Amino acid sequence: MSAAFSIEPRAPATAEEEAYRHIQRALRVGRYKSGERLIPEDIAAEIGMSRMPVREAFRRLASEGLVVLRPNRGCVVAGLTLDELYETFEMRSVLEGLAVRLAMPNLGEDEIDDLERLLDRMERAGQSSSSDWVIRHQEFHGSICALSQRPKLIRQISALHAVIEPYMRIWFDDVDKPLSAREEHATVISALRSGDARHAERVIQDHILDTAPLLAEFVTPNRTMNAGR
Amino acid sequence: MSAAFSIEPRAPATAEEEAYRHIQRALRVGRYKSGERLIPEDIAAEIGMSRMPVREAFRRLASEGLVVLRPNRGCVVAGLTLDELYETFEMRSVLEGLAVRLAMPNLGEDEIDDLERLLDRMERAGQSSSSDWVIRHQEFHGSICALSQRPKLIRQISALHAVIEPYMRIWFDDVDKPLSAREEHATVISALRSGDARHAERVIQDHILDTAPLLAEFVTPNRTMNAGR
DNA sequence: GATTGGATAATTGGATACAAAAATACTTTT
DNA sequence: AAAAGTATTTTTGTATCCAATTATCCAATC
16 A cells, blocks of 8 residues: 655654654644744754754755744744635645646556545544544545656645645544545546546546635634745 | 746845855856755855855755755755656646636736737847846746746746756757747737636646757756655 | 833854764775 | 775764844833
């Protein structure tokens, strides 16, 4: 079973890498909340290293839009405005649309069966913990993207997922809706089964764009705290 | 006249920022060539600072795919394989397509006139230096994207342009073709004038995908030196 | 009572110093 | 003479230190 585009499994070779994963994971899980200030010394102490590798990790995270870095003002967890939330979903829609279109030639019966298994896992996970559901949901989308065999595209989509994941978690925590989610994603699978690449592209685009408004209420109304680097 | 998505004009507030711009510019201009090793101490000495801010700049550049950073092995200028070149253009096509579609409502007669002026400037620049043409070409595409008013999207497209810019330069150096280029881009403008957002989206997608094969011959055949971070 | 000014404390940015890893040159051995 | 192992040099990674910038606190003034 493919691991989709989750975090790479091999052990960190450097302290910077360790810091990067530590912070990324914390953001994923929602341990650091939007707008919160990240103090290098604290994080460094947490992992058992000095500030320097943590600082370097900040740069990478800032490039990916997960934190905001202002000169002499430190590092804060990036929050999305409403506009930015929609923008992120617009980008996801075309990029994942592309991924689906390119994945089509590599999509056989076996792959579709795998996706259906993932869908089941997603639903089961949704009954217990919202965290698990979000992870499985990522895995589902990631598995489709992985079939495109486009490393840069996959990486980019993964970065967008990382940005919206905290909001997905809050949304799912609010009320559980594994049933409607299942139907939504089942639609995607049957589009894949049709064999029509352009049609499947449109379907996943619509699926993604439909998701955005659901999360809208969990976002700072607008222009409160911008993330533009 | 809008400055498109060129480098932000304000002075660098930190040494890291200065190093980042210095290296980015050098890569743009082709002063550091693909596969070349970037020695932190040399660059630091060039700008007059220590290795540390340069290292941090490396992280950001690596996130954007401009350099490759391997643990204990230093920093080398990223080169695209043929697959990666096509992949980059595929991503550009959908992202710029999205930008054009979203720009449509903000596109009046004045904006189209501006674009036509940019097209003239591009052609004139093409007669003198290939460097200037590439810059103007960026400006043209950037101006369209800017009208979408989507900061993250614009930034992302800009990053993709930065990756392919060196190849554009080499290609244009090889033989001058400002004439065919003019026709290509004029087609885009008339699509914008049609007012049909989806049609304009398709036209720019096609325009971008048509460009990729032209640059193909200036790229390391394949799998020689990968850039996946 | 609110606001401005200044002193002090906390935090960030950058340079230097040190340790660890990799690359290189040099033997030594077969 | 080729290959392998070893020592030396170079380079990278991290920690510590110092300077510069920003935030906080308190008093003075309006």
